[in-house]
Amino acid sequence: MSRIAIVTGSPHREGLSLQLADAFEKGAQAAGNEVYRFDAGLQKPGALHFLRLEPGSPEVAKPDNDVVSTEVIPHLLKADVVVLVSSLYYYGINAQLKTVIDRFYSYNHNLKDKKGVILANGYGTHEDMSIMMAHLEKIMSYMRWQLLGEVEVPGSWTPSNAQRGIQEAEKLGRSIR
Numbered sequence: 001m002s003r004i005a006i007v008t009g010s011p012h013r014e015g016l017s018l019q020l021a022d023a024f025e026k027g028a029q030a031a032g033n034e035v036y037r038f039d040a041g042l043q044k045p046g047a048l049h050f051l052r053l054e055p056g057s058p059e060v061a062k063p064d065n066d067v068v069s070t071e072v073i074p075h076l077l078k079a080d081v082v083v084l085v086s087s088l089y090y091y092g093i094n095a096q097l098k099t100v101i102d103r104f105y106s107y108n109h110n111l112k113d114k115k116g117v118i119l120a121n122g123y124g125t126h127e128d129m130s131i132m133m134a135h136l137e138k139i140m141s142y143m144r145w146q147l148l149g150e151v152e153v154p155g156s157w158t159p160s161n162a163q164r165g166i167q168e169a170e171k172l173g174r175s176i177r
């Protein structure tokens with residue numbers, strides 16, 4: 001049994017990102033894992049606090065007592081596996097997901113040595129998604145998270161591609177022990 005923390009970024013409840021997360025979560029729970037999920041893109045306006053730095057200092061300011069510091073970070077610290085889920089927005093990840101990732105900074109050391117999973121989809125081609133995929137993979141290696149697997153769905157507008165991704169995400173979730 002692993003403790004899994006899923007962080008999604010898309011603001012589109014019916015979109016493929018959140019369907020990939022749903023499928024992964026379903027598979028992971030069926031395999032007996034404990035799942036925590038935070039949908040950053042579905043939070044109320046103002047719920048996500050941007051990282052703030054002390055003026056004139058490289059030190060990270062103590063974050064506000066918000067959902068990221070009180071709920072998300074504690075779950076991430078306890079997690080064995082972290083799942084990052086994004087759609088392709090302007091060739092990068094969802095801003096809401098990045099807002100949460102930037103808040104890792106004060107905890108980089110304590111968050112290290114986990115396992116990681118990437119779930120991503122985009123309207124464009126595999127090549128269109130390559131910079132975002134490389135970014136997510138780089139974040140994983142920077143955090144020293146061993147990449148267990150990724151599901152990438154280019155051409156998200158094609159139902160068969162979406163369906164394939166959903167099936168892959170569920171299978172990947174099921175493979176976590």
Ligand SMILES: Cc1cc2nc3c(=O)[nH]c(=O)nc-3n(C[C@H](O)[C@H](O)[C@H](O)COP(=O)(O)O)c2cc1C
Nearest residue numbers: 010012015016017087088089090091122123124156
């Ligand atoms: C703000 C915005 C930016 C987007 N940028 C891109 C892009 O750079 N390249 C691309 O191929 N598709 C782009 N798309 C299309 C999305 O990648 C596509 O609709 C994806 O399936 C959305 O997933 P979601 O519904 O799970 O958020 C963009 C969509 C939006 C709303």
